[in-house]
Amino acid sequence: MEQTKKENFKGLIKENKNIRQVIWKEGSKVETINEARFLKFLKFKNYQVPDVLETDNRKIIMDFIPGISVFKAMQYFYENKSPERIESLVRYLCDGISNFQSDMRDWKEKTNPYPVSEKLKEVFQLLSGQCNIDDKKNKKLITLASEVFDQNAFYIFRDATPKNYIIKWINEKDLPDTSNSEIIEKIVWIDFSTVRYKTLAIDDFASILFHYMVPQKLREDLLNLHNIDIKRDLNNQVAVFVRLARFWVRRYYYSRYYPEHFRRRYEKEDIYFYQKQFEDYLQKMYQIL
Numbered sequence: 001m002e003q004t005k006k007e008n009f010k011g012l013i014k015e016n017k018n019i020r021q022v023i024w025k026e027g028s029k030v031e032t033i034n035e036a037r038f039l040k041f042l043k044f045k046n047y048q049v050p051d052v053l054e055t056d057n058r059k060i061i062m063d064f065i066p067g068i069s070v071f072k073a074m075q076y077f078y079e080n081k082s083p084e085r086i087e088s089l090v091r092y093l094c095d096g097i098s099n100f101q102s103d104m105r106d107w108k109e110k111t112n113p114y115p116v117s118e119k120l121k122e123v124f125q126l127l128s129g130q131c132n133i134d135d136k137k138n139k140k141l142i143t144l145a146s147e148v149f150d151q152n153a154f155y156i157f158r159d160a161t162p163k164n165y166i167i168k169w170i171n172e173k174d175l176p177d178t179s180n181s182e183i184i185e186k187i188v189w190i191d192f193s194t195v196r197y198k199t200l201a202i203d204d205f206a207s208i209l210f211h212y213m214v215p216q217k218l219r220e221d222l223l224n225l226h227n228i229d230i231k232r233d234l235n236n237q238v239a240v241f242v243r244l245a246r247f248w249v250r251r252y253y254y255s256r257y258y259p260e261h262f263r264r265r266y267e268k269e270d271i272y273f274y275q276k277q278f279e280d281y282l283q284k285m286y287q288i289l
Ligand SMILES: Nc1ncnc2c1ncn2[C@@H]1O[C@H](COP(=O)(O)OP(=O)(O)OP(=O)(O)O)[C@@H](O)[C@H]1O
Pocket: 023, 025, 050, 062, 063, 064, 065, 066, 163, 164, 166, 190, 191, 192, 193
């Protein structure tokens, strides 16, 4: 009689089934093809990104990464008064972007400058009629921004907002309370729908640093550390203005037209930080014109 070895009865154990949770992401053709190729390229370069399981011109099916975003972790550390832990996270993200910007020199696919004029037109259309918005100056500002991006957009736009990094950790309340080294190992980069665009180096640093949880001094220190001049360099100021405008207009649009979604997405944020940064930078831009 055949021996009753455990391996002979593998079919009885359901846990052997290969069940994967997946994310199904649909987008335009050019966006999807670029993102899928880019994810594979990053995997090849040893970045922690989700595995692409299947793709065609319109969709990407990739591994679902269970966890919370770095943004959420930063919010938690902000509420719990742990600025040093916010600092170690944003330092890690900035170092990551610095490496990314040099590694991506090997990416040879076609890229276009970030469509800044279209993006700013949308901002000004939505915010027009509000105090301190000057339609004539806005036109000049769009022309200036287009020139800046046409001449200086040399870096792939990763869109490095902390919402585009997932920590493989189920609940922010269970995050280890000693240091972030354990967390950092578990960070997965997601969302590369913008990699068909080129932008200025500062853009992704701004996407990481211009959030209300990041102290002003740290923001300045990290920009300095990565040799990015924001005090004197006009091009950098324009690029930061554009990012802040996008950050603010999205929040404004949601709160005004989609209050339900707004609550789910932004409720816990200090959105006035984004409004104030935008308004301050807009005035700075008006003075330059
Ligand atoms: N591989 C993944 N594993 C787990 N969750 C994911 C994954 N990819 C995307 N998500 C979730 O879906 C959301 C939207 O995906 P993605 O960031 O790619 O698109 P988006 O257009 O930028 O939308 P959003 O503005 O919500 O980030 C992410 O913020 C994240 O919460």
